[in-house]
Amino acid sequence: MSGARRISIFGATGSIGQNTIDLVARDADAYDVVALTGASNIKLLADDAKRLGAQVAVTAEEALLPDLRDALAGSGVEAAAGEAALLEAADRPADWIMSAIVGAAGLAPGFRALRHGTTLALANKESLVTAGPLLLAEATANGADILPVDSEHSAVFQGLVGEDIAAVERIIITASGGGLRDWPVEALANATPEDAGAHPNWDMGQRITIDSASMFNKAMELIETKEFFGIAPDRIETVIHPQSIVHALVGFCDGALMAHLGPPDMRHAIGYALYHPDRGHIPVARLDLAQIATLEFHAPCDIRYPALGLARQVMETGGAAGAIFNAAKETALDGFLARRIGFMDMSAIVEATLDAMSSKISLSNAPATLEEVLQTDQIARDTAWAAIEHHETRT
Ligand code: NDP
Numbered sequence: 001m002s003g004a005r006r007i008s009i010f011g012a013t014g015s016i017g018q019n020t021i022d023l024v025a026r027d028a029d030a031y032d033v034v035a036l037t038g039a040s041n042i043k044l045l046a047d048d049a050k051r052l053g054a055q056v057a058v059t060a061e062e063a064l065l066p067d068l069r070d071a072l073a074g075s076g077v078e079a080a081a082g083e084a085a086l087l088e089a090a091d092r093p094a095d096w097i098m099s100a101i102v103g104a105a106g107l108a109p110g111f112r113a114l115r116h117g118t119t120l121a122l123a124n125k126e127s128l129v130t131a132g133p134l135l136l137a138e139a140t141a142n143g144a145d146i147l148p149v150d151s152e153h154s155a156v157f158q159g160l161v162g163e164d165i166a167a168v169e170r171i172i173i174t175a176s177g178g179g180l181r182d183w184p185v186e187a188l189a190n191a192t193p194e195d196a197g198a199h200p201n202w203d204m205g206q207r208i209t210i211d212s213a214s215m216f217n218k219a220m221e222l223i224e225t226k227e228f229f230g231i232a233p234d235r236i237e238t239v240i241h242p243q244s245i246v247h248a249l250v251g252f253c254d255g256a257l258m259a260h261l262g263p264p265d266m267r268h269a270i271g272y273a274l275y276h277p278d279r280g281h282i283p284v285a286r287l288d289l290a291q292i293a294t295l296e297f298h299a300p301c302d303i304r305y306p307a308l309g310l311a312r313q314v315m316e317t318g319g320a321a322g323a324i325f326n327a328a329k330e331t332a333l334d335g336f337l338a339r340r341i342g343f344m345d346m347s348a349i350v351e352a353t354l355d356a357m358s359s360k361i362s363l364s365n366a367p368a369t370l371e372e373v374l375q376t377d378q379i380a381r382d383t384a385w386a387a388i389e390h391h392e393t394r395t
Contacts, residue, residue: 004032006093010086010109011100013038013045015205016123016149019266020098021048023274023282028052035089037101037109040064046071053077055092058085060105087112096274098149099124102207103330104377107131111370114138114146121273123149125220130323131373132227133366147273148228152221154269155248155260156229163252170251171231173221174241175300176201178213180343181242185304191343193336201244201264207333214346215300216329219311223322226315233315238308239297245287246295263287306347313354319364321354323373324380328353331384341391352387353380 007024011017017038024031033052038045039060046068049057056078059068065081072079080088083105090097090112098121099110106124113120115138122128127135139146148157152173160168179198180191196213197206204212211217218238225236244264251257262268263285271282302309307329314321331353332346341349357363357380367373 004030005095006032006034007096007098008033008035008037008089008092008094008113009098009100010035010037010090011098011102011106011123012036012048013041014100014102015203016100016266016270017098018044020100020270020274021052023267023271025052026283034092034094037086037089042067042071046075046077049077050075056080056089058089060086060101083108090118091116094118096121098270098273099127100149102205104130104326104374107370107373111135111138114142114144117142117144119145119147121147121149121270123270125150125217125224126326128224128227129220129326130377131367131370132224132322134368134370134373136227146228147276148224149266149269149273150221150224151262151264151266151269152248153224153228154272155262156225156250158260158272159248159250159258160229163250165229167253168229168231168235168250169253170235170237171225171229172237172239172249172251172257173218173225174244174246174248174297175215175218175238176212176244177240177242177300178215179209180213181240181304185301188304189342189344193339196336196343200242202266206337210333210336211329214307214343215305216307216333216346216350218305219307219314219329220326222308222311223315223325227322233312236315238300240300241295241297243292243295245292261287306344307350310347310350310354317363319366320357320361320376321363323367323376324354324357324363325350327377327380328384328387331381331388335385335388340388345391349384349387349391352390353384356383356387 033054035056036049036054037058058080062082068079090109096119097113100123196210199209246259249259265284314325328350332349335341
């Protein structure tokens with residue numbers, strides 16, 4: 001459609017992808033949908049691809065290609081599958097791409113889109129944590145923009161509009177404290193995946209909800225903040241804010257602290273990236289401050305949230321530490337979900353993995369290519385599994 005913006009949504013069947021589609025579908029004539037991608041949820045992928053008139057629908061799972069073809073039969077939407085097809089979809093000319101595949105699988109399509117100068121709306125946290133400098137260099141080399149989609153980073157990004165980054169004294173990222181924030185610290189060791197998988201404010205997938213309870217999610221966000229905004233680690237703070245209304249604050253050298261407030265609804269941050277540099281009408285609830293009445297803030301406890309201390313260590317080290325941290329925390333979460341380790345053991349596994357990896361490689365040396373990032377990721381996962389097995393033999 002002439003004049004329409006060409007957009008693709010990677011991870012279209014997930015929570016961020018569906019929220020993106022919700023916004024796009026409200027103004028469908030404004031968009032020319034190039035590619036939608038998913039993995040296991042073929043019906044949803046095909047239904048959305050047909051509804052939005054996408055050029056191509058891609059599943060990451062090659063074995064599901066026949067199902068996708070069947071579901072798209074007669075619609076005119078192409079079907080494709082596998083890693084190469086994801087890259088081919090990222091090669092298709094587009095003006096804006098949502099990067100919302102979960103995990104390390106989201107890295108390569110994002111890099112590929114940047115190579116073409118496409119604006120990348122970045123939800124995939126792993127991209128910045130594991131390969132931040134490489135990703136930013138790829139964007140700069142190709143004149144591409146990266147727009148943050150995590151609500152905290154979108155809030156900081158909005159707080160910096162028209163500001164000189166040199167005037168920024170500190171950035172404060174808020175944290176809800178997760179589903180276990182009111183549990184006694186001594187009880188946390190016995191928390192089950194079901195206990196940790198319920199979030200008081202945000203409606204998200206199981207893994208990110210558990211990462212929220214352990215604050216590994218916040219740890220990732222602190223590292224993302226350092227990478228994306230180029231702020232020194234000692235200027236990045238986090239504060240517990242149970243209401244999840246203030247998403248982040250930017251402190252300036254004159255003492256001003258600019259806060260971004262909004263309801264806990266990812267469509268705000270997604271919409272900000274979608275309409276950027278303009279602002280569009282986004283159908284999120286409007287805050288009634290008198291009804292909210294109270295906003296609370298308190299300092300996080302290091303014993304309750306050891307992930308925050310590990311994030312500081314990773315930010316100070318730089319280099320390969322982010323890739324190792326991400327791989328180790330994903331593996332530790334797998335171990336917790338499989339009930340092989342306890343809730344508080346996850347941080348011990350990540351720490352043991354960072355220690356063990358430091359005797360194999362120099363952590364502060366940054367991977368030079370995406371392939372090196374993915375190799376480091378695999379070695380760190382193997383090392384983390386070995387740490388989990390060692391833990392099991394001791395308990
Ligand atoms: P979901 O698990 O809900 O969705 C993940 C998406 O990735 C789905 O489309 C899924 O397909 C697809 N997918 C899964 N595995 C693969 C693979 N190996 N290759 C290609 N595609 C795959 O995740 P979220 O939407 O919650 O999160 C997406 C990213 O955004 C994550 O990095 C997360 O940390 C980040 N994020 C999420 C927020 C949230 O509120 N949910 C907030 C901020 C950031 P299918 O479902 O068909 O199997």
